[in-house]
Amino acid sequence: MSDHDDTVLGEVLASFAQTPDPRTRQVLEAVTRHVHALVEELRPTMAEWEQAIAFLTEVGHTSDATRQEFVLLSDVLGVSMLVETINGDPHGTEGTVLGPFHMTESPQRALGDSVDLLGTGTPCVVTGSVNTEDGTPIPGASVDIWQCDENGFYDVQQPDTQPPGNGRGLFTTDEAGRFWFRTVVPSHYPIPTDGPVGRMLEASLRHPYRPAHIHFIAEAPGFREVTTHAFVAGSPYIDSDAVFAVKQSLVIDFAEVDDPEQAERFDVPVPFRHAHFDIRLARGED
Structure with a gap:
């Protein structure tokens, strides 16, 4: 110098x-x-x-x-995951990126409601719970979810074909800390490539794809909020996520179920897919 x-x-x-x-x-x-x-x-x-x-x-x-193209830029440079890692808590569920599509408020939904407003795609039931580090259930916890459809698009990307709020829901856990909702199995998809971040990926010969996943934000008073994903096991690009967000503890089996009794219980046709995702919150500031 x-x-x-x-x-x-x-x-x-x-x-x-x-x-x-x-x-x-x-x-x-x-x-x-x-x-x-x-x-x-x-x-x-x-x-x-x-x-x-x-x-x-x-x-x-x-x-x-x-x-949010700046969020996308942060994601593809691995900075978002670095910030998540720095701020993560080893006692809670591992965090991942917020992503550029949490730009719309999720509608309040009752437990068991469907976030699929189109009636297409492979039916899926997601169950889970929100617990403390030692496994104690947290009743009344907030669980915000959002996902793309079976073709890899979020509602905000297709305002002419998807109603607002499709693939989104804000749920509250029951007295046993449980949540459940109906949806469709999301697809892997490319992050937006029609902007400057897309041209940067093209210039560096990087693919733009993310493996299939459902986003979650879980929070409760007295606990640290966590932003995370449930990744669909076996999805393409599970080993080469464009935003470096896959963690093995977050890869979940979306198993096929052909039991009519379970289908009737969740009000879905057979066969359907079932994923179970438990979330641990570390104690701290709410």
Whole structure:
């Protein structure tokens, strides 16, 4: 690094010296140091720097009320999973990425309701529970779920063919900490590739696919919220998720069931698929 580079960095860092909030000052100083180090390492031309600015500008322009391209960028660079790992608790269910499609509020649904508003796809029943680290049930816990349909699309991607709230539901666990709902088996799917993040993947010869999964956010007063997935065992791309979010503990068997009595109990046709997903919450701030 040249003396001039040292001088510029020092001047910028000194400009933050009076920042009242210590954490804000720490963040500003760290970002400045790392960006300067990155520029020093890469030595970009002016044209390359302008290209980088244009890329980030387009990422911002691509984001809207139902799509978050910056979240997508964070996901494909593995940063989202790094933040999840740093903030995870070893006593609770492993966390994964929020993803770019949790942009619509899930409708309140009763236990046993269906989140499938289309009546297509392979019928599926998801059961589970929310518990403490030692397995004690947590009644009244909130379980927010969202998923794509059997063709790999979320409701916000197909507003002309999927009604709002399709594949989404906000459930409350019963007195034994249990939840259950009806749905369809989701498909693997590509993350959006029609924006700058998609072009970045294409330039690096990376595929855009995610394995089939259902998103969950579970929370309860006095416990740490967890954002996680239930991945469909055997799904394509289970070993090469485009956003690096698969964890073995979250891979769940969506088993085929042909028992008429169970089908009648859950009000689904036979055969259907059944997945069971228990969630552990670590104690902490609500």
